[in-house]
Amino acid sequence: MSDHDSRIDLVALANAIALPDAQWRAAAFARQARLTKPAGSLGQLEELSAWLCEVTESCPPRPLDRVRVVVFAGDHGIARTAATSAYPPEVTAQMVLNFIAGGAAVNTLAELNGASVRVVDMAVDSDLAYLGEHAETVAAFKVRRASGSIDREDALTYAEALAAFDAGRTIADQEIDAGVDLLIPGDMGIGNTTPAAALTALLTHTELALVVGRGTGIDDATWMRKTAAVRDATRRGRNRLADPIDLLAAVGGADLAAMTGFIFEAAVRRTPVLLDGVVSNAAALVANQLNYRAKLWWHASHQSTEPAARAALEYLDLAPLIDLELRLGEGTGALIALPLLRAAATTLTNMSTFDEAGVSDREAND
């Protein structure tokens, strides 16, 4: 059971996040109307540019020069006990090393789009030796080796869940204090779509068949094992909804708890977040339980093929920018969509107005 002596102060968290100032939104649309283009012709990018003004508290918006992806890595007991993934759990640690070496998808996409990557081992099922000289930096916040198998036991103790949540907040603070303009939460963990599906089912009241997906590409038999695991996890979790930290302890994991703290703290610090796929969408659902204003500081990037991602984004009323059947994780979907944010920003910032360019506005037609 959870440790009630160290419970989080839910009331304080519920008051920690400000609403964006509406003046920036109004200023964005007023500026859009003066740019040399048909009114409304940039479609969803106009709404996006207004959001950027809100969350950077500036019109035109502050540029998104410094973008940081933080990949939260962790193993999940369910991947070993129920074999819910197409890949063996050893891959999590191997991929952490791949991130450090710069060979993963998230690295190449960050390089392409002017972002940087940090990887954090929250609960990889290895001792620290696998990280070599990087252990001190990468595993500074490590909570344990693998979260528990959520079909039968808590993923974490309450103290561990709180430590992981606080680690995520601390990491966000570090990045924001270093001057980041936008944060992207990334995930790496064999089996991590299983707790993501359980959290999504519990928080969006969605039936299991509509939240359990194919993850890394599982076959029918594995999907049935995964669905049974999610069923058992949701039965264990449905009495643990009162405290989101306790819910993370029950059916989440250290990586999910840290990601939840990370995107929560970004909102506290008025720093925009570009969500990635199903794991970050599930973390967003949990953080939304802590404070409904948090999501105003986040934007969805893409529609993952994982069904829980759709359920989560619909529940949060966050609209994805692209739908390219991505399901890689690591923050890759957000990095792929990042240039669309910059496109929205640059048009609002750098286009000429009708007056500046000597172009007739539509009224001239009357």
Add this chain to the structure above:
Amino acid sequence: MSDHDSRIDLVALANAIALPDAQWRAAAFARQARLTKPAGSLGQLEELSAWLCEVTESCPPRPLDRVRVVVFAGDHGIARTAATSAYPPEVTAQMVLNFIAGGAAVNTLAELNGASVRVVDMAVDSDLAYLGEHAETVAAFKVRRASGSIDREDALTYAEALAAFDAGRTIADQEIDAGVDLLIPGDMGIGNTTPAAALTALLTHTELALVVGRGTGIDDATWMRKTAAVRDATRRGRNRLADPIDLLAAVGGADLAAMTGFIFEAAVRRTPVLLDGVVSNAAALVANQLNYRAKLWWHASHQSTEPAARAALEYLDLAPLIDLELRLGEGTGALIALPLLRAAATTLTNMSTFDEAGVSDREAND
């Protein structure tokens, strides 16, 4: 009527374009399978990376460093006679100057995404004085002042249509000879969605209500005038389908004819094209009539809100990458989607393989 003495050699054009070599597609998917990510997890970007290998005839694909947007500007008589646009025809010339000054949406997006912009006056309804020192370069291929009002007269003579088509081919040759990696056709012309709708209705056999859109944002009364104009144009054009150049003369325009030649020649020269919105989609329909292989060298970028764009892309079986309710034109939709091509390219090019990174592939789970 058209000038039959100078008819284009349709048979020669129908043989001018090669099929991409299937080896590059196979090589792309073989390489995708070895990269450190779940198989298929980059979704449509994997298909896109295979197309890039095909059209750059290389695996990994050649990088898209040199991207050129050519904006084909022209006025349309229909905008004056039937007032089918929300903006006055004078805006076309004003916007050409805005492109030259670098203040338009296409300029800011090209700057953001590492592309360059060239604007070509094919039939702007101004004498050359408006261009000042730029007249010689920008209007070198100008065919006439404004194309005819297609509800009642041909847009162009056959000779003018052929000259514009050939100008587009020459412009493509110039850019390709200068070393471009990817071409983007852009459009600027008050009223140009009217001929685009007429061409799309005729070539896709779609009823008028499903091809006539709101263009720059017209009201109901203007939409009815526009639909009547498209109806009259399609009646005039339906007996002119045998020769695509003659069709452009009947219901197209000099900008559309040049754009058709531009994307056709790109395919002849095995140079990839990223299509933009409804006007370039209509030009693609016409070029597809000349040679069905041409579209294999093109990719759709976005789903414009203009209904004719949907009809055209469905007819061509070209899938757009984004659907953000864009309807600006100028090549902007293609520039906004361009980073997705580069994302597809960089992952295939720069990610580590399972062997290189020491990561277990899924077979290790057996």
